[in-house]
Amino acid sequence: MNAGANNRVTVALGARSYAIAIADGLLDTAMDSLADYAGRDRMIVVTDENVAKLQLPRLTETAGAAGVTLHPIILPPGEATKNWIQLETLTDQLLALGVERGDHIVALGGGVIGDLTGFAAAIVKRGCGFVQIPTTLLAQVDSSVGGKTAINSRAGKNLIGAFHQPGFVLIDPSVLDTLPPRELRAGYAEVVKYGLIDDADFFAWCEAHGADLLAGDRAAQTEAIRRSVTAKARIVAEDETERSGRRALLNLGHTFGHALEAETGFSDALLHGEAVAAGICLAFAYSARRDLCSAADAERVAAHFSDAGLPNGLAAAGVQTDGATLTAHMMHDKKMEGGTLPFLLARGIGETFLARDVDLSDVAAFLDEVD
Numbered sequence: 001m002n003a004g005a006n007n008r009v010t011v012a013l014g015a016r017s018y019a020i021a022i023a024d025g026l027l028d029t030a031m032d033s034l035a036d037y038a039g040r041d042r043m044i045v046v047t048d049e050n051v052a053k054l055q056l057p058r059l060t061e062t063a064g065a066a067g068v069t070l071h072p073i074i075l076p077p078g079e080a081t082k083n084w085i086q087l088e089t090l091t092d093q094l095l096a097l098g099v100e101r102g103d104h105i106v107a108l109g110g111g112v113i114g115d116l117t118g119f120a121a122a123i124v125k126r127g128c129g130f131v132q133i134p135t136t137l138l139a140q141v142d143s144s145v146g147g148k149t150a151i152n153s154r155a156g157k158n159l160i161g162a163f164h165q166p167g168f169v170l171i172d173p174s175v176l177d178t179l180p181p182r183e184l185r186a187g188y189a190e191v192v193k194y195g196l197i198d199d200a201d202f203f204a205w206c207e208a209h210g211a212d213l214l215a216g217d218r219a220a221q222t223e224a225i226r227r228s229v230t231a232k233a234r235i236v237a238e239d240e241t242e243r244s245g246r247r248a249l250l251n252l253g254h255t256f257g258h259a260l261e262a263e264t265g266f267s268d269a270l271l272h273g274e275a276v277a278a279g280i281c282l283a284f285a286y287s288a289r290r291d292l293c294s295a296a297d298a299e300r301v302a303a304h305f306s307d308a309g310l311p312n313g314l315a316a317a318g319v320q321t322d323g324a325t326l327t328a329h330m331m332h333d334k335k336m337e338g339g340t341l342p343f344l345l346a347r348g349i350g351e352t353f354l355a356r357d358v359d360l361s362d363v364a365a366f367l368d369e370v371d
Contacts, residue, residue, distance in 0.1 A: 118149030137187025186273025200350030
């Protein structure tokens with residue numbers, strides 16, 4: 001099945017522009033789209049142990065039918081894989097396979113595999129190509145698009161990385177059928193984010209159709225993916241490397257969320273999307289505390305995440321610590337400029353902005369007050 005015109009989005013970056021194809025069953029005919037990226041009738045695919053069992057056979061079958069040999073590199077699953085050790089393992093295997101600068105490495109998996117593979121592609125042979133085939137909702141609507149690649153370090157999340165755009169993104173919503181419900185909910189947090197940034201109508205769409213999406217309704221899932229990547233493609237084209245501040249809007253909830261992840265050890269105790277959901281709710285609650293948005297808007301956002309089965313605050317996220325500890329985690333945030341940390345706050349639903357006048361001691365006091 002080929003993606004129709006309405007389900008094909010372009011990330012407009014001049015000579016580095018690329019397409020995002022979205023269609024149900026697209027993985028089963030992937031070589032129709034990937035033939036140009038299969039150099040020397042072979043393709044290196046990076047995936048994890050879980051995705052290798054569930055989705056790799058589909059890609060292997062379509063590649064075999066096209067006369068392309070796959071060379072899979074299978075890594076452990078989970079956030080802990082985004083580290084120096086696994087990066088070294090991956091780059092060593094890529095070099096052993098004779099990867100060339102003109103090759104395109106395929107990242108078949110969620111955000112961890114996409115981020116790690118993209119970073120490896122950015123540094124091996126001083127840069128080679130890669131293709132994203134995201135297999136989680138979070139990766140489909142967010143991390144597979146935009147070229148942010150990274151690994152984690154002891155100091156924090158995604159602090160070692162590079163901007164390196166993929167050559168193509170292939171999104172098949174059918175892979176979501178094998179996704180655990182918790183992972184699907186976690187990805188949904190990033191969908192809602194796009195409505196809260198600058199599209200109040202899309203947030204209202206989420207309120208009306210989010211339950212259908214989480215229940216497996218394919219039309220709702222496809223529409224959410226399409227609208228999300230369209231929004232992200234537009235923002236990335238305007239501010240690819242986050243210089244103007246426009247792209248920073250995509251980090252709504254992430255400053256709070258990354259602190260929650262750090263406090264829980266970047267583990268399965270709190271998934272990234274769950275941390276983002278709680279972080280968004282905290283950002284809106286803090287905005288209401290500063291009289292930037294109404295308490296009603298903050299409560300509406302918190303209620304929607306709760307209805308979706310996502311944490312909407314510290315207690316719901318399972319985090320029990322003081323504000324000073326959480327703001328200490330924030331000091332390692334990539335957005336830190338001249339000792340000041342910009343925060344994504346809101347004047348209302350669909351009215352997110354970058355605030356550069358936030359005092360971390362005030363944030364700490366707020367975190368000590370909220371649940």
